[in-house]
Amino acid sequence: MIVGVLRETATRERRVALTPEGVRRLRDAGIRVIVEAGAGRAAGFAEVDYRVAGAAIAADPGGVVADCDVLAWVKPTKHDLRSMDRRPGLILIGFQDPLHRSGQIDELRALGVESVAFELFSGDSGELDALSAMSRIAGSVAYLAARRLVPRTVRRPVRSLILGSGRAGLAAIAAAAACGAEPPVVLGRRDDQRRAADDQGPNIFHCAAEIGPAQVLEQIHAAKPDLVFCAAVRRGQRAPVLVDRTGLDALGDGAVVVDLTAKAGGNCSATVADATVVLDNGVVVTHRSNYPARRPAPASRAYSAAVAASILRLAADGRPW
Structure with missing residues (x-):
């Protein structure tokens, strides 16, 4: 399994979906990670820290999407995934805004892209509960x-x-x-x-x-x-x-x-x-x-823990919830 992490594109969003510690946790489980250059900069995580944790760095979002099986984000990307090269069966993990993006989520599903929405996880889901x-x-x-x-x-x-x-x-x-x-x-x-x-x-x-x-x-x-x-x-x-x-x-x-x-x-x-x-x-x-973006480092660490746990569950059981 290869996990991709994009630099966030939402206005004033400073969090990142995976911190270097989250990358290290996945790498220890044998999961490869590709991070877009600059993805963690606004949250205070340097590119060198991602490299030391074992991540590969992609120069642009296309390089991330084309090579990953699971794409992790905080908020839905503004990049048009429909027109980007991607692997079959791509899974998107993060906040999906299902109330307002149901049409887009359905359209992506018709193209073979599945969306896993943290908004819909149970409040009793423990470490997986990013919300x-x-x-x-x-x-x-x-x-x-x-x-x-x-x-x-x-x-x-x-x-x-x-x-x-x-x-x-x-x-x-x-x-x-x-x-x-x-x-x-x-x-x-x-x-x-x-x-x-x-x-x-x-x-x-x-x-x-x-x-x-x-x-x-x-x-x-x-x-x-x-x-x-x-x-x-x-x-x-x-x-x-x-x-x-x-x-x-x-x-x-x-x-x-x-x-x-x-x-x-x-x-x-x-x-x-x-x-x-x-x-x-x-x-x-x-x-x-995005009030949590005002505390980007601790918010990113908490969010990354949920992302990593979800991906590990996906790798082990075939589903992250």
Whole structure:
């Protein structure tokens, strides 16, 4: 088996699918690796480190795609794989954006190219679960980024409302505690998530079997948050709208909504993907699709571990999940 790694082409993406340590792990198992020149540079991994780890270096993406059986990426490449020379039965491993790219994925499958989407892996898949690893980093980075948008006129500890108690929501709770914020109000769907939330820091956890705009509006009126953190989405599904226009109107001038779910439709009705907008009532709504790219080295290490584990599983069992 030969694994290929491309330099990422998505805007502002600084991660890399395999670090030199990930390459070494695959090489130790007898798997060859080809890395496009400069693939790890933005994450701080030098080409010489890949060579020392045992990777071959290709000068361009075509040289990677033409020679590999498995192609690993963080985000779908902008290169047109349909027109590139490639081996039969090519497998693509990484985030595939299946909600928006289903047509392209089907078209590639018709050409004999199979796509393995990390978005659809179970949250219980352990080392293979790249989405959980990235969500933890995204939650911390996004909370801190949103906190910097809260007006400096807010002199007291910041009040937060966190929607969703998955990996990103738990990371936001921990970030709030580290910043000395007021214990955030957290809305979750399962009572068993309360303990996990408590482990991250003080919070006020509310459990509801179903969470909708009415429940969120109630908490906005009660908590008067400066920051609303949106991370309520199930894997592979569209995100429910939880902060509608009524909820936005109830927030105060200068309140910040950070929405991690924009690619899945958004928890906030005013979210614009990869943009920060200021509404007519002074509420700021912000989103960035690749928050983990702000910490490219640790994010790449965590992502690479999942990629390597998936490829080793593929080599051993014929499927990586």
